[in-house]
Amino acid sequence: MNLRNHSSLHKLFYSLYNHERYFLDVYPLIKSLVTYSADNLADFNINFVTRLLEHLNVNTKLVRxxxxxxxxxxxxxxxxxxxxxxxxxxxxxxxxxxxxxxxxxxxxxxxxxxxxxxTFNSLYDKDSILKLLFSYSPDEIIEILNCNGKEENP
Structure with missing residues (x-):
């Protein structure tokens, strides 16, 4: 699994997110994630999640x-x-x-x-992880995610 056309990938991300505060900092990470060559979807996903957790400074053990x-x-x-x-x-x-x-x-x-x-408030309601990564610092992203996941009593 590999996205081979890096030029069109760059153009797409640039057109969507170049105006965001962390675009230049995060684009190399995103490019390496989506162009990662894997033999199967599980390997691709594990790399993707592992690298995102590292970027967000989340230290948790992943187990297959x-x-x-x-x-x-x-x-x-x-x-x-x-x-x-x-x-x-x-x-x-x-x-x-x-x-x-x-x-x-x-x-x-x-x-x-x-x-x-x-229950994401309207500011983050339609955002993807890409939008969050390009727009906010790792600490801000963690805060956004923590504030929007509420434990409830059924």
């Missing part, structure tokens, strides 16, 4: 579920991953929480579920 050798499916797979990683809390979005999760399965394994509702 394939390395955990878990063969279960759907919710049982999520539970098996949580157990393998000794997790005590699962963060869930509204859609999963209300439509897909069997809460008793989590309770039976002593895993708390925290409902996180992301």
């Amino acid at each position: 579920s394939s390395n955990l050798h878990i063969t279960s499916k759907k919710e049982e797979r999520v539970l098996d991953i949580l157990m393998k990683l000794h997790a005590t809390t699962y963060l869930s979005g509204k859609e999963s929480y209300f439509n897909y999760l069997n809460l008793s399965n989590f309770q039976n394994r002593d895993i708390d579920i925290k409902l996180i509702n992301y």
